[in-house]
Amino acid sequence: MSAGTDGATPGSGSLKIGATVGRFELERAWLVDPASGREGPGEIVVTDGILESVVWLEGAEAAGVTDKGVVVAPGFFDLHAHFREPGFEDAETVATGSAAAAHGGFTTVALMPNTAPAVDDPGVLGRIRSAAAASGSPVGVLVYGAVSAGRAGDQLSAMGELADAGVIGYSDDGAPVKTAKLLRSALLYAGMLGLPVADHAEDSELTAGAEASEGYVASVMGLAGWPVAGEVQAVSRDLAVLVDALGDEPRARLHLTHVSTAAALDLVRRAKASGLPVTCDVTPHHLALTDEWIAGARRWAWEALGAAGVPRDPWADAALTASPYNTSLRVNPPLRNAADAAACLAALIDGTADAVVTDHAPHTVVDKEVEFGKAANGISGIETALGVLLALVDAGKLPLARAVAALTSGPAGVVAASSRTAGIAAAGPRGLTEGAPADLVVFDRSDRWQVTPESMLSKGKNSPFVGRELPGRVLVTIAAGRLAYEDPLAAGDES
Amino acid sequence: MTTVASAQTDKPVTAWHHRHLIDVDVVSWPEIDLIMRTADEMKGILARPIRKVPALNGRRVTTLFYEASTRTRVSFETAARNLSADVVSVAPATSSVTKGESLVDTVRTLEALGAEILVMRHSVSGAPYLAAEVFGGHVLNGGDGWHAHPTQALLDLYTMRENLPGGDLRGRKVAIVGDILHSRVARSNIWSLTAAGADLWLCGPATLLRGMDRWAVAWSGGAIPGHGRFNVTSDIDAALRDADVVMGLRIQRERMQGGLLPSLREYAARFQLNAKRLSLAKPGAIVMHPGPMNEGVEIAPDVAISGCSVITDQVANGVAVRMALLYLLAGAHEAAHTEAAR
Numbered sequence A: 001m002s003a004g005t006d007g008a009t010p011g012s013g014s015l016k017i018g019a020t021v022g023r024f025e026l027e028r029a030w031l032v033d034p035a036s037g038r039e040g041p042g043e044i045v046v047t048d049g050i051l052e053s054v055v056w057l058e059g060a061e062a063a064g065v066t067d068k069g070v071v072v073a074p075g076f077f078d079l080h081a082h083f084r085e086p087g088f089e090d091a092e093t094v095a096t097g098s099a100a101a102a103h104g105g106f107t108t109v110a111l112m113p114n115t116a117p118a119v120d121d122p123g124v125l126g127r128i129r130s131a132a133a134a135s136g137s138p139v140g141v142l143v144y145g146a147v148s149a150g151r152a153g154d155q156l157s158a159m160g161e162l163a164d165a166g167v168i169g170y171s172d173d174g175a176p177v178k179t180a181k182l183l184r185s186a187l188l189y190a191g192m193l194g195l196p197v198a199d200h201a202e203d204s205e206l207t208a209g210a211e212a213s214e215g216y217v218a219s220v221m222g223l224a225g226w227p228v229a230g231e232v233q234a235v236s237r238d239l240a241v242l243v244d245a246l247g248d249e250p251r252a253r254l255h256l257t258h259v260s261t262a263a264a265l266d267l268v269r270r271a272k273a274s275g276l277p278v279t280c281d282v283t284p285h286h287l288a289l290t291d292e293w294i295a296g297a298r299r300w301a302w303e304a305l306g307a308a309g310v311p312r313d314p315w316a317d318a319a320l321t322a323s324p325y326n327t328s329l330r331v332n333p334p335l336r337n338a339a340d341a342a343a344c345l346a347a348l349i350d351g352t353a354d355a356v357v358t359d360h361a362p363h364t365v366v367d368k369e370v371e372f373g374k375a376a377n378g379i380s381g382i383e384t385a386l387g388v389l390l391a392l393v394d395a396g397k398l399p400l401a402r403a404v405a406a407l408t409s410g411p412a413g414v415v416a417a418s419s420r421t422a423g424i425a426a427a428g429p430r431g432l433t434e435g436a437p438a439d440l441v442v443f444d445r446s447d448r449w450q451v452t453p454e455s456m457l458s459k460g461k462n463s464p465f466v467g468r469e470l471p472g473r474v475l476v477t478i479a480a481g482r483l484a485y486e487d488p489l490a491a492g493d494e495s
Numbered sequence B: 001m002t003t004v005a006s007a008q009t010d011k012p013v014t015a016w017h018h019r020h021l022i023d024v025d026v027v028s029w030p031e032i033d034l035i036m037r038t039a040d041e042m043k044g045i046l047a048r049p050i051r052k053v054p055a056l057n058g059r060r061v062t063t064l065f066y067e068a069s070t071r072t073r074v075s076f077e078t079a080a081r082n083l084s085a086d087v088v089s090v091a092p093a094t095s096s097v098t099k100g101e102s103l104v105d106t107v108r109t110l111e112a113l114g115a116e117i118l119v120m121r122h123s124v125s126g127a128p129y130l131a132a133e134v135f136g137g138h139v140l141n142g143g144d145g146w147h148a149h150p151t152q153a154l155l156d157l158y159t160m161r162e163n164l165p166g167g168d169l170r171g172r173k174v175a176i177v178g179d180i181l182h183s184r185v186a187r188s189n190i191w192s193l194t195a196a197g198a199d200l201w202l203c204g205p206a207t208l209l210r211g212m213d214r215w216a217v218a219w220s221g222g223a224i225p226g227h228g229r230f231n232v233t234s235d236i237d238a239a240l241r242d243a244d245v246v247m248g249l250r251i252q253r254e255r256m257q258g259g260l261l262p263s264l265r266e267y268a269a270r271f272q273l274n275a276k277r278l279s280l281a282k283p284g285a286i287v288m289h290p291g292p293m294n295e296g297v298e299i300a301p302d303v304a305i306s307g308c309s310v311i312t313d314q315v316a317n318g319v320a321v322r323m324a325l326l327y328l329l330a331g332a333h334e335a336a337h338t339e340a341a342r
Ligand SMILES: [Zn+2]
Pocket: A173, A174, A175, A200, A258, A332, A333
């Protein structure tokens, strides 16, 4: 690797995943520290798992160090991932998911409870924790509990017992909290426990049978439309119910995950401005991809946006270069148009969106190598999130520091906002803090990597980027002082 | 692709370059013209006492129909047999596809069994692209979901050219009336008729036009190379007024359960192609329907069998156009040209 390393450390190829990092030095890199808001040339030293020193370089020492090369950032935190265990181990396990997360620069993940059985009682949570411990990976695994028993949308799950066991919130993700009535109960009860409800906002009646975002592309391709109203209606419902619940339980908190439309983000923006305790996140794919990819276009969302914010026409532009109906693009909520993607970006920049989450949703070939309308929803995205955000940075659409914050201090802030989880490590500042266990990612912006089924560590190869290059190669990921990932080339090229 | 203005003056093409035919969207106007000319030859064959030529002798055509459609399947199989191809029919009810075998596995099996041209009908939009990814031969789309039905659009075009003076669609008003939203016939016809330079109107109840207006608006600036704009309206009189061609589409009963239509009676009252409404069209306008018809719903029985109806022509032309496409896809066309050049 281009930075100096030393001893029994990453870079020597002698350290095993999970082992405490004995010594790791990085000279003349670009440090990004969202906790202090500082970024610039610097050096770090990790000794015995502790971030021993962080030195900011100035003057002649800093000369030639730019943010276009090796970057050091706090370890990333994914607020929304699916590791499929228990129940769907063919698609992913906690072990493979953790390895994939570390490859993506993530040192902490929050797993959604739509496993089989669902995480609706502490027993299932215990199984996930055991799998995490057995994996040997140092990636921190947090878990959401289900809102409803069996995620069936009828009765509340064992919410109090789940809180005692350490869930960080509740969600029926994979589906919305079924009814407004159930959501009201969940917000009240979770608020009492000091935890948030994270909703997948979708009006399932409006979206029944939907295959792609309703609009021009879906119309041409004969795909059943998922209307914007399906998300707006659900977000409106959730916000109205939150207001109602706050009257009885001031600690009620709502998190809206993977918001994908301009109209819904506007509702969140206004709700936040009026002081409602709501947070939200957006995904890399809704920031960077659009529905025209389903037709075969392969340009970034910002390249598909025309004058006056109107999406360009991929047929008029002769932009269709790939085979249509690629099922790795089937995701829920669906890929929207370039104007909605731009709205997601604007929301990220103005703080309406608190975080970027991967919604990492690995699937087997059996579930994806089928007709588009029969394919499972989801993108295997935990390894590509950084690359997608760096593509936005490279295009001048997103400052590097904001991209890093969206993966670190942003999600930490969401967790810190709930009283029960405010004190946990994941809610910490996620900075480059001297004297604390090293929790960081080192990536090289001057390098790129080829996304292939072989280069992905996730069992789920359902990535729309397979066969393409993404900017930013992760060299080393250190979680809680232990090695989580090391680039095979970086490990070898020291000698 | 060239623009409409130049398309119809382009030099005729003599070579066929597409390995599959899944939709007409990627077929240029000169290539469509080649299909039409080849269909002319096939029609000549159909007029002979013995309607059979050895062009595809020994070639294996397999029809894989995940959706029952006897008329379309028989049309393809008749076309294949007229060309002396060996025909194998696979339908879900009689094969392992009902046991949940994946499309990919089925296609691989059919290839292993010798299929060279796969004629496919499927209820999910885009399914033939998946088949084409794993099939070593040629995929000919016999209709996928709401997406495309290219052989129908091409036989429609053939029938229109045959029945319009000069055989030219440019400036001719074509009205397609019915359930546009769920219609693969309408979608493929949008591509072929806007390439032909027709003045295309799509008409139906607002609930059955959903999304189509966004498409029409996107194309309203004429930005799509080789394709003109088209109109979308719920005003049946505006759609039919001075039309040269009127095409009805099937209205399915499920649309009532889906909350998209109050009743078939109400549909018939407002949108049925009947003699009174058709009097708005140009004298001599032709009436078309891809079948199967619900007589008394989208079309009045007397209209369906009237002198202006070319519905039976569509059925006959369907065989000729499908023969032409099988012939072109199989490479028999190139082989014949190479032979002639020697
Ligand atoms: Zn979700």
